Amino acid sequence: MSRPTADFSSQLSPALIVRQASPPNLETPFYALDGRLTPQPSHYVRSHFPVPPLDAQTWRLEVGGGAASPLSLSLQELRAMPSHTLSATMECAGNGRVYLSPRMPGVQWDLGAVGTAEWTGVRLRDVLERAGIQEGALEVVLEGADSGTLTDPGRTPGDIRYARSVPLDKARDDVLLAYAMNGQPLTPDHGFPLRAVVPGWYGMAAVKWLSRLYVTETPYQGFFQTVDYSFWQQQHGLSPQMVPITTMQVKAQIARPAPHGSVTAGHVSEVMGAAWTGEGDVTRVEVSTDGGETWTDAEFLDPAEPYIWRRWHLAWHTPQQPGRVTLMARATDSAGRTQESGHDAVRGGYMINFPLPITVYLKGGES
Amino acid sequence: MSRPTADFSSQLSPALIVRQASPPNLETPFYALDGRLTPQPSHYVRSHFPVPPLDAQTWRLEVGGGAASPLSLSLQELRAMPSHTLSATMECAGNGRVYLSPRMPGVQWDLGAVGTAEWTGVRLRDVLERAGIQEGALEVVLEGADSGTLTDPGRTPGDIRYARSVPLDKARDDVLLAYAMNGQPLTPDHGFPLRAVVPGWYGMAAVKWLSRLYVTETPYQGFFQTVDYSFWQQQHGLSPQMVPITTMQVKAQIARPAPHGSVTAGHVSEVMGAAWTGEGDVTRVEVSTDGGETWTDAEFLDPAEPYIWRRWHLAWHTPQQPGRVTLMARATDSAGRTQESGHDAVRGGYMINFPLPITVYLKGGES
Structure with a gap:
């Protein structure tokens, strides 16, 4: 498999279709599909807030919550932990939205908000084990350093950071905290210095610019798994319930x-x-x-x-x-x-x- | 305390300010506050869907869910159970909305979406005990017979019934399933033949036209406690989470x-x-x-x-x-x-x- 060289100088690669210039929402020209891995400069980019300027020397991953001992890890400390590599296809949950009629709100993706990359990093389970997960732990909230203000005529959560949660079982199974993509350090657009990779799930779970892991004892109800990135699911014959989007559809x-x-x-x-x-x-x-x-x-x-x-x-x-x-x-x-x-x-x-x-x-x- | 006579023939009592004629959303003229109890014809009415035509002979309360044995109770059977009476102040969570600037969506209530009544019925805990609550029970969903279709440009839950949940602790504490209000049978507008009364909580929990109790093992995520009747609450220094509205503010x-x-x-x-x-x-x-x-x-x-x-x-x-x-x-x-x-x-x-x-x-x- 080809190992492309990441190009740090060109964050808005000409190989990508710009759906939104700032924050960067960039789409792969899917018709150019070649190898099984998508080169990093051609991999789609989905951002909700401006790219946070993070410094590898001062950045830390904080781990905490009601069911974990506090921990603070530098990039160097993470890199010193056992590393794992996995390849995963990642699709934005809104990929193909241009094909919907009537038009739905959101970035109007064609076919190219999907890609496959080889990710290298540490297993989330190794970090959780180091933190010491306690009785009652239910989910792990993955919080990014990217933030912004959301407004809504009705009610607004105000200033928020991008965050999503994964159930503890999934967190302990195969979730990776990746610092490299196709053998190269992450670019800022792809979440430098650390992003989550949640195999089998839509891209909204692959939180970029990871800055905090928070272990909860109740289901996390943040904006990006309630108002956004959720759907209505019928259960037990009751009226539909709001459920976070998780695994990719075939x-x-x-x-x-x-x-x-x-x-x-x-x-x-x-x-x-x-x-x-x-x-x-x-x-x-x-x-x-x-x-x-x-x-x-x-x-x-x-x-x-x-x-x-x-x-x-x-x-x-x-x-x-x-x-x-x-x-x-x-x-x-x-x-x-x-x-x-x-x-x-x-x-x-x-x-x-x-x-x-x-x-x-x-x-x-x-x- | 005065015991007013319910007037079944006049559902749109002239004593009420009509905020919406159909479904009935009717407001008490609060300036007329007199006794500690609000007469039934003057008590505010909040409806989300048309009043369902229920027949006391054929209506039944179904009880079920993952953590309860199925049960089906007629009104007669409920009336044969030990009865309890409590007086409670009930305020609509949107009471006073006309005082907000900028204007918020929803019924534009002045001061009168609040009232106090004496409710008689059976304790929810007695019904749950009869059903046999099992290990793992977390909440009780209260579902009404009223239903309708909700539309939204983005996504829609489709045909839904009005429903809200209460935690098991609250359900076992003081929640009443009421068939009488101020000593008179409930009128259709007030939820005939049975409504929930959840003391201390805003009125959205007092589900009318109760038709089903469903015991869940996970938090209920229905429309009326996520998209509607919820707010953003900061917890653990994380970004705000969507939390159902529950207890009344002072x-x-x-x-x-x-x-x-x-x-x-x-x-x-x-x-x-x-x-x-x-x-x-x-x-x-x-x-x-x-x-x-x-x-x-x-x-x-x-x-x-x-x-x-x-x-x-x-x-x-x-x-x-x-x-x-x-x-x-x-x-x-x-x-x-x-x-x-x-x-x-x-x-x-x-x-x-x-x-x-x-x-x-x-x-x-x-x-």
Whole structure:
């Protein structure tokens, strides 16, 4: 796998589509999907508040809460702990939002708020063990150094920091506190000096600029898992309850042909993309070249491996007749989940995993 | 205490100010405060959805959940259980919203979304005991038969019923399932055949048209304690968390002189009102007749008794000079809480307990 060199001098890489310049919300041009890992300069960036200027010498990770002994770790101390490396696909919970109608509030992501990187850092469980987790611990709040003021005509939480929680079981399982991405130190946009990586979960859990871990005895109810990044889930036949968004839905995306691109009529063209899921493995990808009427199995280019997408492709015998075609892809995972044909309104602008219709133009060949 | 006769034929009693005709949102003219109990036809009504047409013969209260044995009780069966009576002051969490600037969304209540009634029914703890609460029970969800569809540009929970939860400790302490109000059966507007009464809590917990009790092992996250009827609370130095509104804040209200009413200059006029709190007793009421510059202790007309307001009054020697005066009242309770001078923005349109400025006109006497 290629190990790209991080470019600290160019935070707004020209390889990214700017959805918002400040704070940086930058999208991968998904049609350029190449290796299984996304180079750091091409990996999408999602920010809620301005990038905090952190200094590796003075920055510390504070650990505390009702069910943990206080701890304060420097970057040097973290780097001295056993290091672990894992590759993970990370998708923004709002990826694909431009395909929703009516338009939903939030950053209007196309296909590129998703990427796969190799992360290196310390296991959250090792830090928690060092802090000494006590009886009654339920969740770990991951708090970033990024902050801002939110306003709302009704009520406002005021000045807040970005924060999300993970249940203790997940925290002890596979959550990584990463200081390197694809073998290079994190760039400021990606959370320097430390970010969380929560395998299988949408990107909102991968808190950047980590500054504090807080062990709670009750479910954390911060802004970014109540007002934002939550949805309505029916349970026990009761009316829906507000539930934080967590694991990624199963999803396949077409990289090539690119949306609104063209292919030659009456030829063989490659349909190529990637597919991922939050739990288990993607076991099947199907492609439709007639707007969802019929489906053909695609072939995987990668083996099934934990946490990361599988690239796939299909040889497509394009119709003789020039015109407009709608391509779609859908994945199924080892848990038997597949992609529903429509978007469930309770998800709002999040967890968009219906098979996205990709418009492609068939152009006459030069035969 | 007076026992008014409920008037089933007049649900929109002329004694009430209509804030919304359908569903009924009706306000007491607070200036008419008389006895310690509010007559049923004058008691405020707060509805979120249309009044459900329930039949005393077919209606049942279902009890269930992960930590309770299923139970189904008819009104007759409930009436056959030991009955208890308690008087309680109930205030809508949005009472006084017209005094907020900028204007907050929601029903624009003046002073009259508060009342005191004598409730008769069965104790929630007796019903829970009959159902058999099991290990791990945390909360009891109180669900009404009233329902509707909520829409939101972002996301929507869809068709929901009105529901709120109370912690198991509170449920076992003093929550009443009431079938009578001031000695009369509940009217449809007040929740016939059964409503919850949660002493010390704002009215949103007093679920009307009760149809189901559901014992949960995790905190209930329904619409009416997350999106609605919640606020932002700072805890452990973390960013604010979304917390359901529960207990009433300490508060005194002036009933007379009525807002924008007039009194005679250079005479003795009575300032009269009521004061309540969610925990403990109101121990002091002070009145300012100069817009909050100076304060004078008022005299209580009622003894301190659990759950209910204390009426109070003060002889006011009105100034000789005709003009406009701002009256204010503020209460202190046995927990040492008093009324802050301004409204905290994190409360949004709820828990409005700053001393409300009441404008009164001094008119020249006919001496």
